[in-house]
Amino acid sequence: MDERVPRDFETLRATILDRRASLPKRIAQIAAYALDNPDDIAFGTAASIAASAGVQPSTLIRFAQQLGFDGFTSLQQVFRERLRERNSSYDERLAALRAKAEEGAGHRAIFDGFVAAASTSLSDISRSLNDAHFEEAIALLAKAETIYVLAKRRSYPVASYIAYALGKLKIRNQLVESAAGLNAEMIGFATPRDAVIAISFSPYAPATIEETRAIAEQGVPIVAITDSSFSPLAQFAKVWFEVAEADFGGFRSISATMALAMALTVAVGEKRREAGRRRKG
Amino acid sequence: MDERVPRDFETLRATILDRRASLPKRIAQIAAYALDNPDDIAFGTAASIAASAGVQPSTLIRFAQQLGFDGFTSLQQVFRERLRERNSSYDERLAALRAKAEEGAGHRAIFDGFVAAASTSLSDISRSLNDAHFEEAIALLAKAETIYVLAKRRSYPVASYIAYALGKLKIRNQLVESAAGLNAEMIGFATPRDAVIAISFSPYAPATIEETRAIAEQGVPIVAITDSSFSPLAQFAKVWFEVAEADFGGFRSISATMALAMALTVAVGEKRREAGRRRKG
DNA sequence: GTCAATATGAAATATTAATTCCAATCCGTA
């Protein structure tokens, strides 16, 4: 290995892009693959990578040698180092934010704490959301005549956002909140051709549970957003989502719930447009 | 490998912590090392890891087997998968999410788009929040007798959350929303010893602007959350925050605004408790 | 079109690493 072998990923990347034009076909093929799938290079074996890229293992080694490495193994080190660094920097950043927040370093720390909680919640839900459930919920809501939205207390802001967004999308909806105490009557109008989005987290607001039960008994299908399979909402729901929100200082984030709610709403709008086009065309 | 082998890192971690007490000495040693240095497990060889942890390679394999894996290699997969998922830096991951979302790959893409928008917004505000303004806003709100909360339409969910949180913290507040059309009268009660949190983004809801103007003319100090220095709210406010929310599919995120609102609220509660202690002590 | 240089594929080989095995040690119990 001579002295100008790229040691870090960025240099390596630049080197590859630089020489791209002058590389033989198969080597170029591997080069492109490497830049597109750096993770595969980091973790794969020479054989598996070669197969994925559609070349022979020996080509992979030639590629490494052409870049000045003495073999595939040393090339791979660069790709691994990259993952290590990136990962630690991300982790470190969040951890630092949270650590600072938790040791209580003034008001800025409170802010950092909420940002960290929100980020964590988002990243959790992004991993854990079940695609099939999501599709099912969309289908169910898209064919509803009226969507009833049900949530109190901490979840109420989410409900009010859903109602706002559905309104913008011209989807008929009813936020179940009556200053005049007419919630029960409002719910009474719902039919099995409608649908409900119910949101509640522990400690579950009794009114939400009661209203959800009542509306479920009328045969109205329910999509629930809640925090565990033991949630009383889960038993009434056709589809339910488990959303784990991180908390800070006793206040739980609602960013993941909010993101899910926005996505549901817009996806329902989307689905209705598709259905509309199909009917017409 | 039986059916309850941990497949993801978090489950694995929980399993290890759970059994920790009952593990033999050397196995426990490896277990601790694994949780402390997950990256080393992901990248190292059985021999190198064993050496770093101060045990024999065979112990490492026994550890894996005790967890239900059929060998070190399958245990290592979990640690590698973790790196892959957390993968690229924050930015890169976001870019990937957004790219996928924008090429319109179905409903899941919509969800990913909203998660990406929320994450971006959070990371932006985390960088751009001005500490001095933040402290100033907290001071101003902490000494208010009543905090009036003013927001319509898209910002309304944030306002309702603030009202909820202030209530939980036993801070007197008034959400300016009257079904009976009595907002003007409600605002009329505010005095310079009170304070206002006003939230509005372009296109600014005329009612919010009008009410903010009215309450400002009564000499009530205003903290505004808005989206640019040209915002009509900025001119009325004692302190104002510029929050840039990313959007997806025409719907802007509110996660950054929400995080700021939560932080403001809790910080105000905190400051009041401090002040209370000082007065008593 | 022919030749030489270069590139490629496939299998053989060398290397490295994971796993197994067995003897030695430790630990709790009678």
Place this chain on the structure above:
DNA sequence: TACGGATTGGAATTAATATTTCATATTGAC
């Protein structure tokens, strides 16, 4: 303290993986 089972260390074995080699194909120059 003697026994048995569990745990550990270390070497032997086996599996896997990278690398090399060599025959074949491709490309470009004359």
